[in-house]
């Protein structure tokens with residue numbers, strides 16, 4: 001997708017413009033090692049149809065393929081880890097749907113692996129949660145039922161299990177590493193952790209969607 005606009009009206013109404021692939025790659029190359037770390041988390045707060053996010057997923061999946069391509073089960077687990085680390089927000093619903101679909105298609109088609117159906121269902125669920133129809137300024141969703149944006153952390157804790165914790169975007173931003181309030185420190189300084197609004201019991205990554213019904 002290399003067109004920069006859909007229509008002049010959408011630019012005027014929503015400021016909708018897209019970044020070209022060449023610029024996306026040049027910008028991602030500035031943080032190249034992070035784009036190639038399978039579990040490094042990325043949030044694009046104005047993700048459009050996902051021009052940055054699809055390239056990040058492509059890069060991560062190339063690493064998964066080169067490391068785990070000979071082991072379908074490991075490939076599957078690390079590929080799910082890669083997709084679960086990618087987050088986006090956008091203000092227009094059609095872009096949000098397109099972004100989820102592009103990420104899903106890349107996940108499904110990247111490598112000649114026959115995913116288990118439960119895996120594809122899990123990825124659909126993760127993308128549903130991670131790519132949010134919302135306003136990155138008000139920090140709220142923009143559907144009929146406006147509420148604070150909530151992100152799920154999917155922590156792979158071993159044995160294929162995932163520990164999910166939900167955080168409001170507001171809470172994450174209020175802890176987003178300032179000099180006085182660091183998220184990480186190698187110097188022994190006190191560090192601060194955002195408070196989850198909800199925690200879930202660990203489940204296998206194929207079952208992440210089941211928690212909603214429990």
Ligand SMILES: C[S@@+](CC[C@H](N)C(=O)[O-])C[C@H]1O[C@@H](n2cnc3c(N)ncnc32)[C@H](O)[C@@H]1O
Nearest residue numbers: 014015016017018019046047048051135136137
């Ligand atoms: C520079 S464009 C980048 C789009 C996309 N990241 C890309 O690179 O293709 C910024 C986008 O932010 C969207 N936008 C404007 N206000 C927003 C808001 N409050 N929340 C989320 N997105 C917003 C605009 O519609 C615009 O398409």
